[in-house]
Amino acid sequence: MSVRHKLARVIRRWHARLGVASALFFGVLVVTGIVLNHTESLGLAHIPVRSAALVRWLGLPAPAVLNVVELDTPLIATRDAWLYRDQPLPEGNGEVLGAVRTPALLAVATARQLVLYTLTGERIDTLAGDALPGLPLAALGQAVDTALVVRTPRGTFASVDGLTWQPHGGAAARWSHTAPPSAAQAKHATRLLVPALPLERIVLDIHSGRFFGRYGPWLVDAVAAILLALASSGLWIQWQGWRQKQLHAHRN
DSSP: OOOHHHHHHHHHHHHHHHHHHHHHHHHHHHHHHHHHHHHHTTTTOOOEEEEHHHHHHHHHOOOOOOEEESSSSEEEEEEEEEEEETEEEOOSSOSSSSEOOSOOOEEEEOEEEEEEOOOOOOOOEEEEGGSSSSSSSOOOETTTTOOOOEEETEEEEEESSSSSSSSSSSEEEEEEOOOOOOOOHHHHHHTTOOOOEEHHHHHHHHHHHHGGGGGGGHHHHHHHHHHHHHHHHHHHHHHHHHHHHHHHHHHO
């Protein structure tokens, strides 16, 4: 067997192997490419996907749990949300100073504001600046008559509705205290606050290779190189077949 025939057999063998190896991955690239061409009509940017496993796979940071206030059920404060009864409170995020639950409302305080909610978690109002008797707030508590009590640099003040504040006398108050989260609370908050990723991003990450980790784009580049090799070897095989036909025709 001549060297040319041996080379042809080797090229045909590797052409077939590379074709099988890259067929599946190439199919994924084709499908995701077609989908991305129609992302607006399919509304992929508006389709949320929530998956803790997917978040871990993509290496996205877990929610940072800052502190906890023990109420009828723990209020868990994270950098991105306040969780109460397993639901995020509207406009709530960051470390809290304290929280109080009265028969009429739920009050959550930071150093710069006091946010009032209904007992079902709907926001009533956010008090800040001149709406508070003094800043920064140092503590939030509850008086015996269920009035809200805040401690400020100007003194201690009480309010029944959170709108009108009066100096608080010597009556006792139950002050709210925060604590570091337990491991169970941190895990629970992380599970509840799994970020929603738009389906468009997931498809784009798969198409670009970023979905497969830091070496994913290199994998896509390798597949592109394989496809180029397949195209080149395919042309060579076709040319060899055409050349053999021409030689056979001349001999006859």
